[in-house]
Amino acid sequence: MANDMNGADLTPAELTVEDVTLSFGGIKALQSVSFTAKAGQITALIGPNGAGKTSVFNCISGFYRPSSGRVLLDGQDVTGLRPPKRAVLGMARSFQNIALFRGMTVLDNIKLGRHGHMKTNLLQAFVYAGRAAREEEELRREVEERIIDFLEIDHIRNMPVSVLSYGLQKRVELARALAMRPRILLLDEPVAGMNREETEDMARFILDVKEEWGISILMVEHDMGLVMDISDHVSVLNFGKVIAQGLPAEVQADPHVAEAYLGSGDPAALMKRLAAERAA
Amino acid sequence: MIIGTAKETYRADESLLTTQPQRVWLAIFAASLVALPFVVNDYWLYLTCLVAINVAAATGLNILTGFTGLVSLGHAAFMAVGAYTVAWLETNLGTPFWVNLIAAGLVAAALGILVGLPSLKVKGLYLAIATIAASFILHFCFVHFDGITGGATGINIPPLTIFGAELTTYFSLYWVIMPVTVLMVLGAANLFRTRIGRAFIAIRDRDISAEVLGIPLLRYKLMSFSIASFYAGMAGGLWAYFFRVVTPESFPLLTSIFLLAAIIVGGMGTILGGILGAVFMTLAPELLRYGVEWISPLVPNAGALLSPVRTVVFGALIVGFLIFEPQGLAEIIQRIRRFFRLWPFRT
Ligand SMILES: Nc1ncnc2c1ncn2[C@@H]1O[C@H](COP(=O)(O)OP(=O)(O)O)[C@@H](O)[C@H]1O
Numbered sequence: 001m002a003n004d005m006n007g008a009d010l011t012p013a014e015l016t017v018e019d020v021t022l023s024f025g026g027i028k029a030l031q032s033v034s035f036t037a038k039a040g041q042i043t044a045l046i047g048p049n050g051a052g053k054t055s056v057f058n059c060i061s062g063f064y065r066p067s068s069g070r071v072l073l074d075g076q077d078v079t080g081l082r083p084p085k086r087a088v089l090g091m092a093r094s095f096q097n098i099a100l101f102r103g104m105t106v107l108d109n110i111k112l113g114r115h116g117h118m119k120t121n122l123l124q125a126f127v128y129a130g131r132a133a134r135e136e137e138e139l140r141r142e143v144e145e146r147i148i149d150f151l152e153i154d155h156i157r158n159m160p161v162s163v164l165s166y167g168l169q170k171r172v173e174l175a176r177a178l179a180m181r182p183r184i185l186l187l188d189e190p191v192a193g194m195n196r197e198e199t200e201d202m203a204r205f206i207l208d209v210k211e212e213w214g215i216s217i218l219m220v221e222h223d224m225g226l227v228m229d230i231s232d233h234v235s236v237l238n239f240g241k242v243i244a245q246g247l248p249a250e251v252q253a254d255p256h257v258a259e260a261y262l263g264s265g266d267p268a269a270l271m272k273r274l275a276a277e278r279a280a
Numbered sequence: 281m282i283i284g285t286a287k288e289t290y291r292a293d294e295s296l297l298t299t300q301p302q303r304v305w306l307a308i309f310a311a312s313l314v315a316l317p318f319v320v321n322d323y324w325l326y327l328t329c330l331v332a333i334n335v336a337a338a339t340g341l342n343i344l345t346g347f348t349g350l351v352s353l354g355h356a357a358f359m360a361v362g363a364y365t366v367a368w369l370e371t372n373l374g375t376p377f378w379v380n381l382i383a384a385g386l387v388a389a390a391l392g393i394l395v396g397l398p399s400l401k402v403k404g405l406y407l408a409i410a411t412i413a414a415s416f417i418l419h420f421c422f423v424h425f426d427g428i429t430g431g432a433t434g435i436n437i438p439p440l441t442i443f444g445a446e447l448t449t450y451f452s453l454y455w456v457i458m459p460v461t462v463l464m465v466l467g468a469a470n471l472f473r474t475r476i477g478r479a480f481i482a483i484r485d486r487d488i489s490a491e492v493l494g495i496p497l498l499r500y501k502l503m504s505f506s507i508a509s510f511y512a513g514m515a516g517g518l519w520a521y522f523f524r525v526v527t528p529e530s531f532p533l534l535t536s537i538f539l540l541a542a543i544i545v546g547g548m549g550t551i552l553g554g555i556l557g558a559v560f561m562t563l564a565p566e567l568l569r570y571g572v573e574w575i576s577p578l579v580p581n582a583g584a585l586l587s588p589v590r591t592v593v594f595g596a597l598i599v600g601f602l603i604f605e606p607q608g609l610a611e612i613i614q615r616i617r618r619f620f621r622l623w624p625f626r627t
């Protein structure tokens with residue numbers, strides 16, 4: 001088992017969503033949703049708008065409490081834990097509509113990711129000696145040498161986030177998530193609103209995160225081309241229910257999926273649309 | 281060796297003062313703080329001590345309101361708690377002044393945690409009202425718990441004693457008040473170089489994503505409240521040694537508003553802002569008084585005419601700053617710094 005110097009577990013985690021049901025008032029946003037994101041794999045969660053994908057993410061990270069069902073991280077039931085606790089256990093997420101701290105610099109945003117793994121206490125912080133200074137220096141080095149370098153954001157490290165393009169902000173959000181030493185990364189629409197080139201960069205980063213960093217990934221994504229290219233496993237959600245899951249090729253050929261996306265049950269039409277999207 | 285150099289660079293990058301000019305300016309500033317009491321008269325020494333006390337209090341409020349985004353209008357009440365703590369300890373136990381000052385901070389901090397409890401649920405104006413309510417309750421306690429607080433007449437405090445010497449002059453008190461304030465400001469500056477300070481800012485900017493990053497909101501909001509109250513308590517303790525009497529009316533709601541105005545005018549969420557705001561709010565009325573005295577020979581019946589003008593100008597200055605410099609005085613300093621770049625060390 002890979003451990004960091006503080007003894008934290010750094011192996012990729014397996015995430016299981018088990019029979020999760022969630023309602024808002026009368027609306028059943030999720031009905032008995034079950035799927036597993038296997039350790040060390042990229043799992044995609046797809047489905048039309050309003051299908052409940054973000055709601056699933058919110059159940060996983062602890063913002064919503066499902067009315068029934070469980071969320072398991074490596075077999076450990078985390079359903080009752082608050083978000084900060086889940087973060088320390090190795091869950092990191094990015095948001096559909098970027099949730100960076102706009103006034104802070106890129107570097108400070110990324111550093112924030114490490115919060116839960118640092119131990120500086122109040123007295124040490126006031127004096128900024130001993131552990132405080134050591135931890136900050138270590139963090140700075142790791143952020144610079146591993147994360148900023150890897151994501152190719154050296155040139156913007158001291159800029160406030162608010163002046164960055166959308167694509168770069170998404171990348172900074174990924175950087176911040178990586179600083180959390182995650183064992184599983186939850187990405188909510190990581191390439192939404194990006195141009196072709198930015199999307200390709202992001203796809204490369206996501207693959208590298210899986211392969212070089214050994215982190216499991218669960219992502220919600222609308223870009224079907226990206227989903228089919230990089231994911232190992234796909235789960236399809238429609239009206240709060242899982243309607244299909246399997247390998248990307250299997251899911252593509254599933255008439256239910258074509259039905260959900262196009263309103264007709266013809267997988268050929270779906271594939272044609274995918275091809276068109278990719279060419280665009 | 282490359283690794284050695286890299287290490288040096290990161291440490292240097294993380295230091296409080298990153299450029300040579302910054303260090304030189306700070307050294308000049310520190311030297312002037314040391315020289316000041318030998319140069320100015322007693323009246324200005326009095327004002328300087330008052331400024332220092334207000335800087336300490338404003339810096340505390342800035343941590344809570346400017347950095348963590350929790351608005352408080354109860355800050356003066358925690359100063360009162362600190363002042364009463366010092367008064368009680370001095371008159372009842374006679375413990376050393378530094379013990380009393382720290383105790384003042386700790387008692388205020390404990391109460392601050394209590395008052396901060398609603399902050400998880402209520403925000404903005406509602407929290408401000410809750411803190412006003414808390415300060416009314418504290419005021420009630422000051423008036424009615426006369427066994428401890430001396431009721432409406434308050435408590436007289438013996439002079440601060442250090443190695444058997446009684447500090448009764450402004451000159452001698454300066455050497456306690458100023459160093460304590462400097463340490464408090466440095467502590468606050470350090471705080472925001474670490475994970476705790478970053479967590480406060482994260483809570484201010486977006487508390488939902490702060491939680492996802494592993495920051496427990498309640499714990500950090502209460503921590504911010506307790507630090508801010510600790511600062512207020514220490515400042516109140518210094519105040520008690522300075523004025524030597526504390527009554528329930530020593531720290532009215534107006535003082536809380538004064539401190540809030542100070543951080544807004546100075547610049548919320550910057551350490552420099554708290555300092556500049558407190559300096560401005562304390563000294564501007566005095567400078568305006570000098571201005572009025574200076575032009576009064578030129579105006580007939582000046583006394584009656586000009587004293588309201590002074591108040592109006594002070595108010596107008598504050599409004600002016602809010603409109604033209606919403607980021608506060610600290611932003612002006614930043615702009616000047618950018619303008620001069622590294623002047624005069626490099627041109
Ligand atoms: N906080 C909420 N309150 C009420 N309804 C919600 C809330 N969040 C999501 N929903 C509803 O739940 C359904 C699923 O939404 P969401 O999870 O955002 O879908 P997706 O991310 O797949 O587009 C939608 O019908 C949406 O209106």
Ligand SMILES: [Mg+2]
Nearest residue numbers: 053054055096
């Ligand atoms: Mg969504």
